[in-house]
Amino acid sequence: MAKRILLQNYWHNKAVLITGASSGLGVALTKALAPYHVTFGLLARSKDKMAALADSLRHGNSRFWIRLCDVQDREEVYEAVRAFQEYAGRIDVVWVNAGVGAKTNIFKWEWQAFENCVQTNFMGAVYTAKACLDVMLQQNSGTIVSVSSTASMRGLPGSSAYCGTKVALNYVMESFATQAKDIQFTSILPGWVDTPISAEVRHRPWLMPADVAAKKMITAVAKKKSKFIFPWQMACLYYFMRSLPMPLYIKLARKFFMSRK
Ligand SMILES: NC(=O)c1ccc[n+]([C@@H]2O[C@H](COP(=O)([O-])OP(=O)(O)OC[C@H]3O[C@@H](n4cnc5c(N)ncnc54)[C@H](OP(=O)(O)O)[C@@H]3O)[C@@H](O)[C@H]2O)c1
Numbered sequence: 001m002a003k004r005i006l007l008q009n010y011w012h013n014k015a016v017l018i019t020g021a022s023s024g025l026g027v028a029l030t031k032a033l034a035p036y037h038v039t040f041g042l043l044a045r046s047k048d049k050m051a052a053l054a055d056s057l058r059h060g061n062s063r064f065w066i067r068l069c070d071v072q073d074r075e076e077v078y079e080a081v082r083a084f085q086e087y088a089g090r091i092d093v094v095w096v097n098a099g100v101g102a103k104t105n106i107f108k109w110e111w112q113a114f115e116n117c118v119q120t121n122f123m124g125a126v127y128t129a130k131a132c133l134d135v136m137l138q139q140n141s142g143t144i145v146s147v148s149s150t151a152s153m154r155g156l157p158g159s160s161a162y163c164g165t166k167v168a169l170n171y172v173m174e175s176f177a178t179q180a181k182d183i184q185f186t187s188i189l190p191g192w193v194d195t196p197i198s199a200e201v202r203h204r205p206w207l208m209p210a211d212v213a214a215k216k217m218i219t220a221v222a223k224k225k226s227k228f229i230f231p232w233q234m235a236c237l238y239y240f241m242r243s244l245p246m247p248l249y250i251k252l253a254r255k256f257f258m259s260r261k
Contacts, residue, residue, distance in 0.1 A: 003219060006219070006222050006223065007036070007218065007219065007222050008036065009222075010221070010222035011033055011036035011038060011218065011222065012036050012037055013036075013037050013038070013039075014036070014038055014039070014092040014093055015038075015039045015041070015084075015088035015089065015090050015091050015092045015093075016033060016038050016039070016040055016041070016092060016093045016094075016095070017040075017041040017043065017081065017084050017091055017093070017094040017095070017132065018030060018040065018041070018042055018043065018094075018095040018097060019043045019044065019069070019071055019094075019095065019096060019097050019098035019124070019128050020043075020044055020095075020097040020098030020099060020147075021040075021042035021043055021044050021050050021053070021097075022042075022044035022045070022046040022049035022050050022053070023044070023046070023049065023195065023196055024193070024195025024196055024197060024210055025097060025147065025190075025193060025195055025210055025213065025214060025217075026042075026044065026095070026097050026098070027049075027053055027210070028195075028210035028211050028213065028214035029095055029097070029214045029217065029218065030042065030053055030057070031053075031057065031211065031214070032211065032214040032215055032217075032218050033062070033218060034057045034060050034062045035060060035062075036062070037061050037062060038062045038063075039062070039063045039065070039087075039088045040054075040062060040063065040064045040065065041065045041066075041067070041080075041084035041087070041088065041091075042054065042064060042065070042066045042067070043067055043068075043069040043071070043080055043098070044068075044069065044098065045068060045069070045070055047066065047068050050066045051066060054066060065084060065087045065088070067080050067083065067084070070124075071098045071120060071124030071125070071127060071128055072119040072120055072123065072124050074123075074127045077124070077127040077128055077131055078127070078131045081128070081131040081132055081135065082131075085135050090135075090139055091132055091135050091136065091139075091142060092141070092142060092143065093142065093143040093144075093145065093221070094128060094129070094132040094142075094143070094144055094145065095145045095147065096125045096128045096129050096144065096145065096146045096147060096169075097145075097147040098120060098124055098125070098128075099120060099121045099125075099147065099197065100116060100117055100120045100121065100197070101117075101162055101197050101198065102114060102116065102117035102159075102161040102162050103158060103159075104117070104158060104159060104160045104161040104162070105158040106158075106160075113161065114160070114161040117161035117162055117165055118161060118164075118165055120165075121162070121165035121166065121169065122164075122165040122168050122169060125146060125165075125169050125172075126169070126172055129144050129146065129172070129173065129176065130176075132144060133176060133180060133183065136180075136182075136183050137180060137182075137183070140182045141182060141183070142183050142184070143183070143184040143185075143186065143221065144173065144176070144183060144184070144185050144186075145186045145187075145188060145217075145221055146169055146170070146173045146185075146186070146187050146188065147188050147190070147217075148166045148169050148170050148187050148188060148189050149162070149166045149189055149190060150189045150190065150191045150229060150234045150235075150237070150238050151163050151166055152166035152167040152169075152170055152189060153237070153238045153241045153242055154241050154242070154244075154249055154253070156253070156257060157253055157254075157257045166189075169187075170187055170189075173185050173187050174187075177226070184221075184224055185226060186220060186221050186224070186225055186226060186227070186228065187226065187227045187228070188217055188220065188221075188227075188228050188229075188230075189227070189228065189229040189230075189234075189238065190208075190213055190217075190230060190234075191205075191206055191208070191229075191230060191231055191233070191234030192204035192205065192206060192207045192208065192234075193207070193208050193209075193210055193213045194207055194208065194209050194210055195210050205233070206231050206233045206234055208230075208231060213230070216228075216230050
C-alpha cells in the first residue's frame with residue numbers, strides 16, 4: 001500500500017523520455033509506468049516495435065510520442081529531446097537506457113565492436129543525459145536515471161568495452177550531480193536481466209525477469225536513491241569485488257572467469 005502511494009505520488013502525470021524503448025528493459029519500464037498517466041517519449045531505431053508497444057498500451061490513460069533516434073548521433077539526440085520537450089511541455093524524467101553488449105576478447109579483437117559499444121553506451125548516454133540536463137536546469141527540476149550495470153564492478157575478462165563504458169557513465173553522472181543541485185540523479189546497476197542483450201550468455205546467475213527488474217527500478221527512482229544495485233546478491237558481489245586489491249582481483253578473475261573463446 002505504502003509502495004503504491006509512493007509510486008503514484010512520484011510518477012503520476014510525469015513527462016518521461018526513455019531511450020532503448022524498443023526492447024528489453026525499455027519495454028518493461030514503459031509497461032510498468034503506463035498506469036501512471038505518463039506522457040511518454042519513446043526513442044530507439046526500431047519504430048515498428050515502439051509503435052506496437054504504444055498500441056498495446058493505448059487503452060490506458062498515458063500518452064505516447066515515438067521517434068526514431070540513433071543515440072550515436074548527437075544532433076539527432078538533441079533534436080529528439082527538443083521535440084519531446086515541445087510536445088510534452090517539459091521533461092520530468094529521462095531513462096538513459098539504450099545500450100549494446102560487446103565481446104572484446106583480446107585474442108579475437110574487433111575494433112568495430114569496441115567502438116560501437118563506446119559510441120552507444122557512453123557517448124550516446126552522455127548526449128542523452130546532457131541534452132535533457134540542459135532542459136532540466138532551465139526548469140529547475142528533473143530526474144536523470146542512468147542504466148549502468150554491475151559489470152562496472154571491475155574490468156571483467158573479455159568485456160573491456162562494456163565494463164569501461166559503464167564505469168565511465170557512472171562517473172560522468174556523478175560529476176554532473178556535483179554541479180546540478182536541483183536535479184535528481186539515480187544510477188541503476190542491474191545484474192542479469194532476461195532481455196535480448198544477454199540472451200546468448202550461457203551462465204547468468206540470479207537472472208531476473210524484465211518486468212520484475214522494471215518494478216524495482218521505478219521504485220528506486222521514486223525513493224530518490226542515488227545508486228541502486230540489484231539483485232542483492234549482485235550488490236554483495238559488486239562491493240566485495242570493488243574491495244579487492246588489483247593483484248588479488250586479477251588472480252581470481254583468471255581462475256574463475258578467464259576464457260580464450
Ligand atoms: N539485460 C541485462 O542483463 C542488463 C544488465 C545490466 C545492464 N543492462 C543495461 O540495460 C540497458 C537496456 O538493455 P536491455 O537489457 O533492455 O537490452 P536490449 O533488449 O538489447 O535493448 C537495448 C535497447 O537499446 C537500443 N539501442 C541500441 N543501440 C542503439 C542506438 N545506437 N541508438 C538508439 N537505441 C539503441 C535498442 O533499440 P534499437 O535497436 O531499436 O535501436 C534497444 O531498445 C542497457 O544499457 C544495458 O547495458 C542490461
